[in-house]
Amino acid sequence: MAMERITSRAAWKGSEIDYRAEMMHLFTDAEVAEIDAALRACGERDLPEITPATFPLPEFGPRMLAFRDELHDGRGVLLLRGFPRERYSADEMARIYVGLGAHLGQPVAQSWQGQLLGSVIDISDVVEKVRGYNAGGAQHFHIDSSACDIVSLMCLRRALSGGASRIVSVSAIHNHLLDTRPDLLEVLYRGYYFRNHEMDAAHSLFPAQSAERIPVFTQRDGRLTTVIDSGSLRYAVQQGGVTMSDLEIEAYDELQRLARSEEFFLDMNFEEGDIQFLNNRVIMHARTAYEDHPDVAKRRHLLRMWLRVDAWPERLPHQVFLSDADCAHWQATNRRPFMELPSRWLAEMTAMQERRRREKTVLPPLATAGRSPSARGWHEERERAAG
Numbered sequence: 552m553a554m555e556r557i558t559s560r561a562a563w564k565g566s567e568i569d570y571r572a573e574m575m576h577l578f579t580d581a582e583v584a585e586i587d588a589a590l591r592a593c594g595e596r597d598l599p600e601i602t603p604a605t606f607p608l609p610e611f612g613p614r615m616l617a618f619r620d621e622l623h624d625g626r627g628v629l630l631l632r633g634f635p636r637e638r639y640s641a642d643e644m645a646r647i648y649v650g651l652g653a654h655l656g657q658p659v660a661q662s663w664q665g666q667l668l669g670s671v672i673d674i675s676d677v678v679e680k681v682r683g684y685n686a687g688g689a690q691h692f693h694i695d696s697s698a699c700d701i702v703s704l705m706c707l708r709r710a711l712s713g714g715a716s717r718i719v720s721v722s723a724i725h726n727h728l729l730d731t732r733p734d735l736l737e738v739l740y741r742g743y744y745f746r747n748h749e750m751d752a753a754h755s756l757f758p759a760q761s762a763e764r765i766p767v768f769t770q771r772d773g774r775l776t777t778v779i780d781s782g783s784l785r786y787a788v789q790q791g792g793v794t795m796s797d798l799e800i801e802a803y804d805e806l807q808r809l810a811r812s813e814e815f816f817l818d819m820n821f822e823e824g825d826i827q828f829l830n831n832r833v834i835m836h837a838r839t840a841y842e843d844h845p846d847v848a849k850r851r852h853l854l855r856m857w858l859r860v861d862a863w864p865e866r867l868p869h870q871v872f873l874s875d876a877d878c879a880h881w882q883a884t885n886r887r888p889f890m891e892l893p894s895r896w897l898a899e900m901t902a903m904q905e906r907r908r909r910e911k912t913v914l915p916p917l918a919t920a921g922r923s924p925s926a927r928g929w930h931e932e933r934e935r936a937a938g
Contacts, residue, residue: 553770554733554736554770556726556729557722557725557726557774559624559722559773559774560626561625561626561720561722561774561775561833562720562722562723562725563626563720563723564720564723564814564815565718565719565813565816565817565818566813566814566815570630570819573626574626574628574629575629575631575632576618576629576630577632577633578633582611583634583635585608585609585610585611586634586647586651589606589607589647590639590647590650592605592606593605593606593646596646597888597889598645598649598658598667598889598891599658599882601646601649601650602653603653603654606650608654611654612654615655618828619656619860619862622655622830623830623860623863626720627830627832628718628827628828628829628830628834629828630819630825630826630827630828631827631828632822632824632825633824634647634824635824636707636824641894641897642894644707644824644854645668645854645891645892645893648668648705648856649667649856651826652701652858655701655828655858655860656700656701656858656861656862657858657859657860658856658857659859659875659878659879659882660879660881660882660886661696661855661857661878662682662748662750662881663750663751663753663754663755663885664881665881665884665885665886665887665890666886666890666891667856667882668854668856668891669855669856670852670853670854670855670891670893670897671684671685671704672847672851672900673686673687673850673916674847674904675687676907676913676915676916677847677900677903677904677907677913678900678914681917682782683782684855686917686918687841687917688840688918689837689839689918690837691807692717692719692781692806692807692835693779693780693781693835693837694721694777694780694832694834694835694836695780695831696780696831696873696878697778697871697873697874698857698871698874698878699831699857699858699859700830700832700858700859700860700863701828701829701830701831701857701858701860702829702831702836702855702856702857702858703826703856703857703858704826704827704854704855705824705825705826705827705853705854705856706821706822706823706825706826706852707823707852707854708823708849708851708852709851710841710843710850710851711841711842713839713841713842714839714840714841714843715819715820715821715839716818716819716820716821716836716838717816717817717818717819717836717837717838718816718817718829718835718836719815719817719834719835720815720833720834721775721833721834722833723815724806724809724810724815725768725775727809728805728809732805735798735801736768736802738798738799738802739766739768739802740768740769741764741766742765742766742767742778743764743767743784743793743803744761744763744764744765744787744791744793745760745761745765745780745783745784745786745787745872746760746761746783746786746787746790746791747759747760747786747873748782748783748786751873754885755877756874757876757877760787760793761787761872763869765869765872766778766869767779769867769869769870771864771867774832774833776833776866776867777832777833778870778872779835783872784803784926788929789932789933789936794930795926795930799926800926800930803925803926804925804926810835810837816837818839846901846904847897847900847901848900854893857878859875859878
């Protein structure tokens with residue numbers, strides 16, 4: 552078990568870095584014009600048909616490849632800012648987003664429904680049993696699926712206030728634990744049992760729960776690779792019968808505590824049209840609390856994309872829980888053409904909200920962070936549910 556210090560540029564502290572200087576690219580007028588021309592060439596294609604060939608970027612495409620290298624070998628964070636959101640419809644923004652992403656990697660399905668773009672918006676008062684990205688409030692630190700190398704967000708509409716993207720370098724936290732709590736770091740290298748969300752599990756090619764522990768940290772060639780999904784750990788405890796030891800609980804809670812400290816985290820306040828790309832192997836992300844609009848159609852709305860990057864080294868097999876095979880299966884069996892386009896999706900959610908208001912069946916809003924106060928809390932919730 553290699554527990555060596557990470558010395559690359561990936562180990563940064565939020566208190567010591569200015570993302571505007573080191574992690575942000577401002578679009579030039581020429582780049583916007585080239586992207587606009589690519590959108591016209593793309594036309595009204597469905598999202599799987601958007602590729603570097605159908606969304607051509609002869610000048611900016613090579614720049615995107617340089618950004619991909621920076622995500623892999625540098626800070627692990629890129630924010631594209633200055634795109635004129637007001638000139639484009641939400642559906643056009645979605646196609647632009649996928650077109651840019653296609654120059655970095657291959658979009659993959661994000662759930663059993665097979666969607667290539669997820670709408671990150673609070674619909675917890677409209678739809679029952681929503682996932683975390685469809686609930687409101689702050690969010691705990693996590694890394695998305697092991698099938699995803701780059702996780703990305705595009706801001707279509709800001710919140711009334713708050714809702715910053717909060718990110719942290721897991722390499723910096725790893726080094727801190729190596730210095731201060733190597734016993735907890737050993738636990739994280741050993742890992743935890745994971746379990747899929749119930750609907751993902753029902754449509755998966757593989758067992759709902761991991762047969763072995765999934766390491767939170769692994770190292771290869773001086774690079775750290777991380778997998779930590781709070782939801783999957785919580786499902787394993789509450790639905791899969793897993794009981795974490797006191798040291799395992801302490802290790803998870805300490806990881807979250809350090810990530811929440813001002814020494815380590817970095818906040819990015821989204822502007823409309825911003826696109827954020829994160830190396831999903833080395834950056835944990837969360838969000839701050841926010842004030843939102845009562846109407847779904849006017850709420851904070853981000854689009855999320857998962858990208859697989861074949862040019863990067865494959866994850867070690869023992870650190871893969873959700874596989875590319877599952878994502879491909881979900882897309883092939885359950886995705887409907889054009890289902891992710893924001894105009895269609897938001898119209899459906901708005902109609903559902905209006906119906907619930909008429910029928911007086913509006914659900915109590917759900918705050919994501921309230922679900923998982925700590926790993927110990929998962930066990931307490933399980934015991935309460937069992938009576």
